[in-house]
Amino acid sequence: MAKLIHPRRALSTNPLKSSAPLGAALVYLGIARAIPLFHGSQGCTAFAMVHLVRHFKEAVPLQTTAMNEVSTILGGADQIEEAIENLRKKAAPDFIGIASTALTETRGEDVPGELKLILRRRADFADTQVVYASTPDFDGGMQDGWARAVEAIVTALVPEMTERDSDLRQVNLLCGSHLTPADIEELVRLIRAFGLEPLVLPDISTSLDGHVSDDWSGCSQGGTPVARIPDAARSAFTLAIGEQMRGAAQIIEDRALVPYRVFQSVTGLKPVDALVRTLMGLSGVQDPPPSVKRDRARLLDAALDAHFHTGGVKVAIAADPDLMFALGTALASMGAEIVTAVTTTPHTPLIDRMPCEQVILGDLGDFERQAAEAGAQLLITHSHGRHAAHRLHLPLLRAGFPIFDRIGAQDVCRTGYRGSRAFLYEFANLMQAQHHRATPQDFGAAPIPEEFDHDPQPTRH
Numbered sequence: 001m002a003k004l005i006h007p008r009r010a011l012s013t014n015p016l017k018s019s020a021p022l023g024a025a026l027v028y029l030g031i032a033r034a035i036p037l038f039h040g041s042q043g044c045t046a047f048a049m050v051h052l053v054r055h056f057k058e059a060v061p062l063q064t065t066a067m068n069e070v071s072t073i074l075g076g077a078d079q080i081e082e083a084i085e086n087l088r089k090k091a092a093p094d095f096i097g098i099a100s101t102a103l104t105e106t107r108g109e110d111v112p113g114e115l116k117l118i119l120r121r122r123a124d125f126a127d128t129q130v131v132y133a134s135t136p137d138f139d140g141g142m143q144d145g146w147a148r149a150v151e152a153i154v155t156a157l158v159p160e161m162t163e164r165d166s167d168l169r170q171v172n173l174l175c176g177s178h179l180t181p182a183d184i185e186e187l188v189r190l191i192r193a194f195g196l197e198p199l200v201l202p203d204i205s206t207s208l209d210g211h212v213s214d215d216w217s218g219c220s221q222g223g224t225p226v227a228r229i230p231d232a233a234r235s236a237f238t239l240a241i242g243e244q245m246r247g248a249a250q251i252i253e254d255r256a257l258v259p260y261r262v263f264q265s266v267t268g269l270k271p272v273d274a275l276v277r278t279l280m281g282l283s284g285v286q287d288p289p290p291s292v293k294r295d296r297a298r299l300l301d302a303a304l305d306a307h308f309h310t311g312g313v314k315v316a317i318a319a320d321p322d323l324m325f326a327l328g329t330a331l332a333s334m335g336a337e338i339v340t341a342v343t344t345t346p347h348t349p350l351i352d353r354m355p356c357e358q359v360i361l362g363d364l365g366d367f368e369r370q371a372a373e374a375g376a377q378l379l380i381t382h383s384h385g386r387h388a389a390h391r392l393h394l395p396l397l398r399a400g401f402p403i404f405d406r407i408g409a410q411d412v413c414r415t416g417y418r419g420s421r422a423f424l425y426e427f428a429n430l431m432q433a434q435h436h437r438a439t440p441q442d443f444g445a446a447p448i449p450e451e452f453d454h455d456p457q458p459t460r461h
Helices: 020-029 042-056 069-074 077-091 102-107 111-121 142-157 181-192 226-234 243-256 269-283 290-310 321-332 349-353 364-374 383-392 416-432
Strands: 003-005 034-039 095-100 129-133 167-175 197-201 235-241 260-263 314-318 337-343 358-361 378-381 396-398
Touching: 020 034, 020 042, 020 095, 020 142, 034 042, 034 077, 069 102, 077 095, 077 111, 095 111, 095 142, 111 129, 129 142, 142 197, 142 226, 142 243, 167 181, 167 226, 167 243, 181 197, 181 269, 181 416, 197 226, 226 235, 226 243, 235 243, 235 269, 243 260, 243 321, 260 269, 269 290, 269 321, 269 416, 290 416, 314 321, 314 364, 321 337, 321 349, 321 416, 337 364, 358 364, 364 378, 364 383, 378 383, 378 416, 383 396, 396 416
Parallel strands: 003 358, 034 095, 095 129, 167 197, 167 235, 235 260, 314 337, 314 378, 337 358, 378 396
Antiparallel strands: none
16 A cells, blocks of 8 residues: 655655646647637636647647736636636637636635526527536646536536436546546447447537637537436446546436446556446347457557566656556556656555555656656656656656657557556657666676776777
8 A cells, every 4th residue: 555645845846747737728629619618817728728739739729818917816707707708709618617726715705506596597698508616726637627517517418317318339538637538439449349329528629639620619629518428327337447547437427327446447457347348238238249359359469579578677657646556556467666756746545556655746857856866767647748758868658747858748649458558559659769878797707997987988090
């Protein structure tokens, strides 16, 4: 069982986490014809916009209520109403997702109450679904904001049912913030292989997958249609991917009597086997489809090939809890040793289950120091970890958000049999790429005297 460590210091030297409002914005972008709206100052929104654009290399329709000094003191209800009116005129969205920021949360605004009064008074807003999620910057990270936004959507749009009226071929797929568009696409493919139809929430695999649209729109282009979300009440089952999705799955069960199961990881052989067994039970098949069996066989072969380069490797990982757990446990099952683990939020039970002695609730400064002290051989974190990798002369496997110094982050898949296979290859190839000069010490011989420990210089003619 890992122990959570809280470093005692006055500042963050190299931040690891992204903010909770940014996580909520990503959720809203997974709904068709949606616009995320930050209730706060322009600076809060601009910072999140930069992160999203640099990561996805796409235009992102992120908007703000543009709070100023006066509205911060007197209240921002008028800004919310004006923002909704302007967005409806300019982009005609089907959905507007509002996320709070530290500015409004510190003041203590009753945004749900004010929003209810606005929607009751403005009958012309009736054709636009508006949902609010409380996502203060100072509490948790991107994973927490994502979870709260999904819970707010489910609470607002999934109807209460007194009896079951299930579509036995439909399942809800609740996706955590640690999943890329390619991860979600792979899970959808796997579910459909069993003859089931997933209702994905949120579905960034069709909105942030990197595609050129036929025409420009000021809303999200792709995602789950708003009209489809109430159908979650008629699903036979809910598949929640990531511990962060447990709350939303529980809300659906409470409101619509839909049972659920949380898959804390879908990376690695055993976690994916658990998902496949569940899909077999839901679909009523006795044997997985040939394509799924083939993918599993290929993962087994990849594990055999990669274990020479994963066994005994000391790994340092810094990420949100769900991503840290998924990648960390997959590598531990391959014989790697997690010597450093740094995460962003304490609001999860997964920390206790991490395959290491301790987990630090800190930043990339803690990550770099602990990795150096523990003798890590490979680092796993997002693009801001490149400075630590450079100073420590270690390879960096980029994972999480943001990744801005590589293109194609949305196409990286590390879930399912296929994604797990790709992850093992990625890890093993990074280790193979490191130059290693054999020395007598590698074979138990005595060390070479210092005066002789040098490379002979080539003779010049």
